[in-house]
Amino acid sequence: MNRNVSRxxxxxxxxxxxxxxxxxxxxxxxxxxxxxxxxxxxxTWDMLLRSGQISFGIAGLFGIGAYSAILSVxxxxxxxxxxxxxxxxxxxxxxxxxxxLILRLRGMYFSIVTLALGEIFRIIIHNxxxxxxxxxxxxxxxxxxxxxxxxxxxxxxxxxxxxxxxxSFWFEKSKIHFALTAIRNNEISAQSSxxxxxxxxxxxxxxxxxxxxxxxxxxxxxxxxxxxxAVFSADFTLLPLAMALLGGVYSTTGPIFGAxxxxxxxxxLKLKIPYGHLVVYGIIIVIVILFxxxxxxxxxxxxxxxxxxxxx
Amino acid sequence: xxxLKTENLTKRFLGLVAVNKVSFSMEEGEILGIIGPxxxxxxxxxxxxxxxxxPTEGLxxxxxxxxxxMPAHERARRGIARTYQLIHPLENLTLIENVxxxxxxxxxxxxxxxxxxxxxxxxxxxxxxxxxxxxxxTILEVKKMEIARALANEPEVLFLDExxxxxxADEMKELIAIVQRVALERHLAVGVxxxxxxxxxxxxxxxxxxxxxxxxxxxxYEEVSNxxxxxxxYLGRGGV
Numbered sequence: 001m002n003r004n005v006s007r008x009x010x011x012x013x014x015x016x017x018x019x020x021x022x023x024x025x026x027x028x029x030x031x032x033x034x035x036x037x038x039x040x041x042x043x044t045w046d047m048l049l050r051s052g053q054i055s056f057g058i059a060g061l062f063g064i065g066a067y068s069a070i071l072s073v074x075x076x077x078x079x080x081x082x083x084x085x086x087x088x089x090x091x092x093x094x095x096x097x098x099x100x101l102i103l104r105l106r107g108m109y110f111s112i113v114t115l116a117l118g119e120i121f122r123i124i125i126h127n128x129x130x131x132x133x134x135x136x137x138x139x140x141x142x143x144x145x146x147x148x149x150x151x152x153x154x155x156x157x158x159x160x161x162x163x164x165x166x167x168s169f170w171f172e173k174s175k176i177h178f179a180l181t182a183i184r185n186n187e188i189s190a191q192s193s194x195x196x197x198x199x200x201x202x203x204x205x206x207x208x209x210x211x212x213x214x215x216x217x218x219x220x221x222x223x224x225x226x227x228x229x230a231v232f233s234a235d236f237t238l239l240p241l242a243m244a245l246l247g248g249v250y251s252t253t254g255p256i257f258g259a260x261x262x263x264x265x266x267x268x269l270k271l272k273i274p275y276g277h278l279v280v281y282g283i284i285i286v287i288v289i290l291f292x293x294x295x296x297x298x299x300x301x302x303x304x305x306x307x308x309x310x311x312x
Numbered sequence: 313x314x315x316l317k318t319e320n321l322t323k324r325f326l327g328l329v330a331v332n333k334v335s336f337s338m339e340e341g342e343i344l345g346i347i348g349p350x351x352x353x354x355x356x357x358x359x360x361x362x363x364x365x366x367p368t369e370g371l372x373x374x375x376x377x378x379x380x381x382m383p384a385h386e387r388a389r390r391g392i393a394r395t396y397q398l399i400h401p402l403e404n405l406t407l408i409e410n411v412x413x414x415x416x417x418x419x420x421x422x423x424x425x426x427x428x429x430x431x432x433x434x435x436x437x438x439x440x441x442x443x444x445x446x447x448x449x450t451i452l453e454v455k456k457m458e459i460a461r462a463l464a465n466e467p468e469v470l471f472l473d474e475x476x477x478x479x480x481a482d483e484m485k486e487l488i489a490i491v492q493r494v495a496l497e498r499h500l501a502v503g504v505x506x507x508x509x510x511x512x513x514x515x516x517x518x519x520x521x522x523x524x525x526x527x528x529x530x531x532x533y534e535e536v537s538n539x540x541x542x543x544x545x546y547l548g549r550g551g552v
Binding site for chain 1: 363384385388394400402403409412414418419465
């Protein structure tokens with residue numbers, strides 16, 4: 001696609017996203033909020049994937065962020081806005097510590113362990129009844145962020161998405177891009193180019209985990225409550241994953257397209273076949289993996305390539 | 313001046329002794345051939361020196377510094393570079409981006425600086441079309457890119473692992489001239505693993521011969537190629 005055309009689209013999209021609350025009703029705004037939340041998670045999942053590491057631990061770090069935010073408000077009286085930052089820092093620190101243990105693992109071992117860690121976090125929260133509220137969860141009684149104003153909450157989620165986008169572009173445009181791509185391709189030859197593999201993986205893991213925690217904090221603050229089953233829901237792992245796969249991995253644009261498309265389709269399906277929309281998710285993942293392993297981006301690229309071919 | 317040396321370098325994989333008490337040294341500006349039959353331990357030997365695997369016993373010294381157990385990326389930064397027998401171009405990166413990687417991480421250059429250096433390096437090796445995807449390169453171009461990637465580390469010691477494989481005679485000639493030129497201009501110590509003996513004869517100043525992990529001969533190509541033990545290693549007892 002022409003660079004200027006995509007730039008114009010990006011600007012229009014951005015303006016639309018920022019101004020949406022001024023003309024959209026409550027329902028579309030809620031849908032947009034959901035999509036943006038999952039989009040941001042999909043982007044962070046893809047950012048780590050660029051190093052070749054497939055994480056199933058999104059929900060775990062999202063949940064950690066959610067609980068650290070809500071508990072710091074309820075138990076420590078932290079201001080709501082600051083608790084969101086705290087969620088990011090806390091998740092980042094947790095990722096730093098577990099990163100030392102698990103970033104030596106590769107392939108499915110890494111994936112399974114991230115999945116297990118998420119489950120461990122959920123069980124811990126579940127059982128620390130006095131501190132975390134146990135399975136019933138906790139509710140913010142007073143001092144809900146922005147007084148619960150829907151427009152402000154929308155912009156808060158948008159801000160979370162902006163952080164994920166900025167981080168993703170930073171990953172794409174800096175040395176990190178070279179480090180992660182080299183590691184994904186071949187770790188041995190990456191070392192021979194002077195790449196300290198563990199250091200870069202740790203950086204990617206900590207940054208993406210911190211953003212996942214930040215998003216958890218935003219999520220929990222905008223709803224004012226948390227239960228282990230709600231914030232550690234497998235949806236927070238599976239939907240972002242499906243979106244990134246559908247849109248096309250190893251890029252920022254792929255997860256964006258995937259999230260918009262899958263988000264809208266699933267919203268429509270929820271109305272048509274309640275509770276059946278997740279089945280369609282599964283089918284989409286299967287179809288994408290079988291027929292377009294590089295996602296929709298591949299189709300876009302292919303068509304633009306053949307267009308170039310004709311004009312040449 | 314000795315750039316690199318090993319003493320009794322040994323690597324055992326369970327029962328197999330892949331490299332057995334090898335002691336050797338390389339001088340600045342020297343092109344050294346490393347030959348031997350298949351499975352002799354040539355690549356394992358280079359893997360030990362570049363730090364891809366760690367030795368069981370022995371010593372590796374580089375510029376007088378003990379690097380026996382130093383991590384591979386650290387060795388790359390200090391100036392030990394290599395190419396691989398099985399080539400792994402970085403997909404999703406263009407030709408020039410592939411060459412930039414060593415400059416960025418081994419030397420710590422900024423992206424812009426690394427691009428300038430990579431451009432100069434590609435130009436030097438006769439690579440053009442620098443924004444091409446690596447899947448569109450010819451074999452010769454891929455080989456040159458591999459050498460450029462290694463040189464981007466700005467090394468003092470360079471190992472080439474079967475870099476001539478798959479090339480025709482003219483292409484080999486071109487690559488031999490390139491290796492000789494870059495080695496001379498940069499005062500590199502170069503270690504060359506090669507099965508094509510014509511290349512070893514043309515390119516190297518000195519040769520070491522490995523067989524079953526042991527260093528069995530050392531010297532000029534002409535001497536070594538007439539050594540009965542070497543002939544036996546290649547052809548078996550009672551051969552010729």
